[in-house]
Amino acid sequence: MDDPINLVLFSGTDDKLQAAAVLTAGAAALGRPVNVFLQYWALDAFRRDRIDRDHGLAPEAGPEGLAHVTALRTAGQATWADTLRQAKDLGGVDIQACSLSMDLLGIAESDLDPIVDGVEGVTSFYLNAGAGQVVFI
Amino acid sequence: MDDPINLVLFSGTDDKLQAAAVLTAGAAALGRPVNVFLQYWALDAFRRDRIDRDHGLAPEAGPEGLAHVTALRTAGQATWADTLRQAKDLGGVDIQACSLSMDLLGIAESDLDPIVDGVEGVTSFYLNAGAGQVVFI
């Protein structure tokens, strides 16, 4: 259980990011190291000026799913960004942006929310992951 | 190979659920324990009164993909729910609903199809997963 769990975040909708945040927080609560690697639309959602935006839901959510998510949000549920911040406070959570996706989206490191710890390539991601599991979200 | 394989089901479309059911059945056929953890739209599809419904396909399926899926269904292909039931008959398959998603969607345990074995939090999910792999679908 000392191996880190390594989450590759690809999707940028609020439901998938919330699921990812819950998996991160759960692992951190158990004292397990978590490496998060941000690609594509997930990376875009971590821009400093977009992280608090509404990022929509997966198409399958439909109007009923949207109503449930909106109700919970109105009731004060922590956003995925807040859940990740809390998980980072527990320690052991490292969030890196994928350098290829940074180039693709024309994002500079200064554009990213401070919750992101740095930028790395896929090789570094694998080296940090070691024998730990890779989960694509 | 004694470690369980742990599938986090997030998506609720019939194509992804069928893919998940096939991965479950294949592991069960090899005698490998499988833990299934239901979140969000996948959980919604396991409601007692919705499990036999048409849950649609991923948007990328398009009209051609839909035609193929419909043809196989008409020809009597087992649904993903049936494939999961058969996998459970082989033993070693445990299906749990994520307690946070239950709250989000306002689902009570009695609303769920009997194929679901119980409700648990993400910490229990990780503890049951142990050193086994986590796959997000």
Add this chain to the structure above:
Amino acid sequence: MDDPINLVLFSGTDDKLQAAAVLTAGAAALGRPVNVFLQYWALDAFRRDRIDRDHGLAPEAGPEGLAHVTALRTAGQATWADTLRQAKDLGGVDIQACSLSMDLLGIAESDLDPIVDGVEGVTSFYLNAGAGQVVFI
């Protein structure tokens, strides 16, 4: 680190396939064996006469995401198919089509691009994966 990494490709949009190709190439560059298992819409994208087509993006990409992807493509970025071919040249990358998905989509082995090494069932996939990680994309 001798265990293979095993990527189940389900989605057939160019962004997810590019992410999968980058994960494949990164693992191959580190000398790690990679097994790729093609299902559903990903399999469809590996048809000989479709592999070079535009396969669209995830819905969440939006017009801004599309503009970025198009700009990089115009600038001569390697396609995911080319990235996979380069990864195969490094050795250790094996690409198999899921037999159930072949039946579903009515695809014959001769319809597939030569980058695909063969067709197998989910049981063979698991046996080749051994104790290696399974990643669903």
